Amino acid sequence: MNNNKMKALYFDGSNLNMVEREIPKINENEVLIKVIKAGICSTDLEIMKGYQNFEGIPGHEFVGIVIESHNEELINKRVVGEINIPCHECEICKRGLTKHCRNIRTFGINNYDGCFAEYTKLPVENIHILPDEISDDYGTFVEPLAAALEIENYIEHDEKISLIGDGRLGLLIAMVLKIKGYDFLHIGKHEEKLKISKKMGIKTEMYNDDIVDEYKYNFDSVIEATGNESGLKTALDICIPSGKIILKSTFNKKINIDISHIVVNEYHLIGSRCGDFKKAIDFIRMYNPPLNDLISCYSSFDNSLKAIDEARKKIKVIINLL
Numbered sequence: 272m273n274n275n276k277m278k279a280l281y282f283d284g285s286n287l288n289m290v291e292r293e294i295p296k297i298n299e300n301e302v303l304i305k306v307i308k309a310g311i312c313s314t315d316l317e318i319m320k321g322y323q324n325f326e327g328i329p330g331h332e333f334v335g336i337v338i339e340s341h342n343e344e345l346i347n348k349r350v351v352g353e354i355n356i357p358c359h360e361c362e363i364c365k366r367g368l369t370k371h372c373r374n375i376r377t378f379g380i381n382n383y384d385g386c387f388a389e390y391t392k393l394p395v396e397n398i399h400i401l402p403d404e405i406s407d408d409y410g411t412f413v414e415p416l417a418a419a420l421e422i423e424n425y426i427e428h429d430e431k432i433s434l435i436g437d438g439r440l441g442l443l444i445a446m447v448l449k450i451k452g453y454d455f456l457h458i459g460k461h462e463e464k465l466k467i468s469k470k471m472g473i474k475t476e477m478y479n480d481d482i483v484d485e486y487k488y489n490f491d492s493v494i495e496a497t498g499n500e501s502g503l504k505t506a507l508d509i510c511i512p513s514g515k516i517i518l519k520s521t522f523n524k525k526i527n528i529d530i531s532h533i534v535v536n537e538y539h540l541i542g543s544r545c546g547d548f549k550k551a552i553d554f555i556r557m558y559n560p561p562l563n564d565l566i567s568c569y570s571s572f573d574n575s576l577k578a579i580d581e582a583r584k585k586i587k588v589i590i591n592l593l
């Protein structure tokens with residue numbers, strides 16, 4: 272490969288292709304990173320279906336090495352990176368709500384190239400050095416783990432809690448809640464995925480048509496992580512009136528729900544997205560969670576198009592770039 276060129280996956284709005292691109296150039300506030308590993312997330316798969324109308328290099332879960340930075344101390348450090356890139360100038364940023372910046376760009380998701388490439392860049396403020404004791408594999412989980420840990424802000428240990436969804440994020444949330452000592456019911460649709468939860472000692476239940484009747488108005492808090500409309504409908508059915516529904520799914524299309532059902536039952540709908548990277552790094556250090564159990568397979572970068580295609584049926588697929 273030429274010295275200023277790199278291989279990258281590029282989504283042109285309808286197709287994802289392996290292309291040759293210029294290695295990103297950085298300004299004084301950015302760092303250039305050589306990507307070691309990248310994780311495939313459900314959001315990436317939604318992007319291929321049109322989520323955020325994104326065009327560019329997708330991918331936002333990674334571990335890499337800083338190879339260029341105006342801050343010498345970061346050079347050669349192994350890092351992970353936060354995905355929100357705010358403007359710091361709009362009134363929302365000035366109110367301190369930078370992740371909701373009016374001009375937000377999001378790494379690999381919205382208006383900013385991501386990490387399915389040999390090299391990537393991020394603002395220096397987004398970068399966190401990964402402690403040596405955390406492996407590259409585990410490092411790729413920092414971003415989704417931070418999102419999973421956010422849920423703790425909304426639930427209490429003495430509540431009746433249910434988690435719906437046994438995909439990548441659902442299983443990660445299950446792991447976090449179990450380690451943090453919450454008692455909850457995990458509802459899913461895939462026996463082999465729920466098995467992972469069961470193995471951690473979590474109460475699980477396969478979704479079926481009777482489940483709504485069995486648990487009608489049952490839970491104080493329902494965490495919705497299915498990524499589909501029927502999951503959200505189930506959440507609305509099994510949550511106790513005036514209870515909380517914590518939404519973790521991002522959808523590529525608008526969904527149909529009965530608003531009156533929410534009004535009449537006085538539900539609290541809580542949207543929750545990104546979390547605190549420091550907390551996620553500390554969580555891995557402190558609890559050494561069995562994240563390996565969530566890794567379905569690895570792919571070389573050359574085979575990554577196929578890996579992304581097949582990721583829908585898997586839990587976590589990790590692309591090795593180095």
Ligand SMILES: [Zn+2]
Nearest residue numbers: 312314332415
């Ligand atoms: Zn993600």
Ligand SMILES: [Zn+2]
Nearest residue numbers: 358361364372
């Ligand atoms: Zn802003």
